[in-house]
Amino acid sequence: MASKIYQWLDERLGFDDLYKGLLDRPEPRGTWWNTLGSATLFLFTIQVLTGIFLLVYYTPSPDHAYDSIQYIMNGVAFGWLIRGIHHWSATLMVLLVFLHMLRVFFTASYKFPRELTWMIGVLLLLTTLGMGLTGYLLPWNQRSYFATTVATEIAGLVPWAGPFITRTMRGGNDLSALTLSRFFAAHVWLLPLTLAALIGVHLYLIIRHGESEYPTEED
Amino acid sequence: MGKSHEVSRRDFVKIVTGVAGTVIGAGITLPAVGYVLDPAIKSGGSGKENWIALGPLEKYPIGEPTPFNFTRTEINGWEKTFSTNGLFVLRKSDTEVEVLSNVCTHLGCRVAWHEDKGEFICPCHDGVFDKDGNVISGPPPRPLDNYEYKIEDGNLFVLFKEG
Structure with missing residues (x-):
């Protein structure tokens, strides 16, 4: 019965072809270092899921941001766990992204025809760091407040356009409710969507080109 | 192998x-x-109960539903929630009263006493109740709820149950 249902669906959806094309493709012999990209993708998924759950209680307003997180940590069942996973997986994701980049660099995997994969990867790195920057403000405690003060000051050091960039990031001259609100919007919609779209292109390119062979001594 | x-x-x-x-x-x-x-x-199922003091019984005229509002506070998450509850005291005689909730039994809107018509009318779906809370017309499935009450030293109290 189950196999009949599967067959019926497969005739219409083409699971088998999809599986062969996406997952059962031939790959050169790799090492554990080749798994860093997949590990990052896994963490991204974790971040999306735990992020959705945090949204159930988090409130992006200066009046309630801190209190709502205190409530998540101390009031709600398993709130500490969901936020803990989000926190540590964020930290680990930045680490893995860098390690993944180093692996690609040292195995020379960025060369033709994979230059575009590398470029998308650079954008992925920057977007991931953007997620870190915007997420850091959301607890609205002393540390996040002044970390964002410093970060937006640094952005203001850009010649000529600097002060305007700072005002754009803050939504005005001061770090305010507007800053929290726009960092929140960037953290839960703008950047994740960008990240997801870039990941899509990145994966398409990886499947199209296959993984690279490790360079030999002659290379 | x-x-x-x-x-x-x-x-x-x-x-x-x-x-x-x-x-x-x-x-x-x-x-x-x-x-x-x-x-x-x-x-x-917190099942908390409180006696709410409604003041001296003489304050309420005989034969006329009189509104009384009171506010309860509850901590919900990180916020203190103020909820206003209302009821009508209908004094029938010197010692007998009927205390009706103002919550419509249809879908929870608040009914108002229309003195000219002598009816409680719910503005949401036109539920109409008579002076004693019985359904006259409209969708409400049952009469208005009664509050349990007690009279001590001429003062009226009603029993408020949470949730």
């Missing part, structure tokens, strides 16, 4: 992946469900 190797390497990896995936999945899913349902579980 000896006879003991009945499970192939491929199947072994499949099983280990499946088991590990299930454990990790359950380890995340179960807390997540608890996390979302937590406020619903904690707020259920």
Whole structure:
């Protein structure tokens, strides 16, 4: 019965072809270092899921941001766990992204025809760091407040356009409710969507080109 | 290959992946469900009861439903919630009263006393009740709820049950 249902669906959806094309493709012999990209993708998924759950209680307003997180940590069942996973997986994701980049660099995997994969990867790195920057403000405690003060000051050091960039990031001259609100919007919609779209292109390119062979001594 | 190797390497990896995936999945899913349902579980069946003082009985005229409002506060998450509750005191004689909730039994809107018509009317779906809270017309399934009351030293109290 189950196999009949599967067959019926497969005739219409083409699971088998999809599986062969996406997952059962031939790959050169790799090492554990080749798994860093997949590990990052896994963490991204974790971040999306735990992020959705945090949204159930988090409130992006200066009046309630801190209190709502205190409530998540101390009031709600398993709130500490969901936020803990989000926190540590964020930290680990930045680490893995860098390690993944180093692996690609040292195995020379960025060369033709994979230059575009590398470029998308650079954008992925920057977007991931953007997620870190915007997420850091959301607890609205002393540390996040002044970390964002410093970060937006640094952005203001850009010649000529600097002060305007700072005002754009803050939504005005001061770090305010507007800053929290726009960092929140960037953290839960703008950047994740960008990240997801870039990941899509990145994966398409990886499947199209296959993984690279490790360079030999002659290379 | 000896006879003991009945499970192939491929199947072994499949099983280990499946088991590990299930454990990790359950380890995340179960807390997540608890996390979302937590406020619903904690707020259920608190069963708190309070006697609300409505002042001296003489204050309420005989034969005329008189509104009385009181506010309850409750901590919900990180916020103190103020909820206003209303009732009508209908004094029937020197010692006998009827205390009606102003919550419409249809879908929870608040009814108002229309003195000219002598009816309680709910503005949401035109539920109409008579002076004693019985349904005259409209969708309400039952009469307005009665509050339990007591009279001590000429003062009226009603029993308010949370939730």
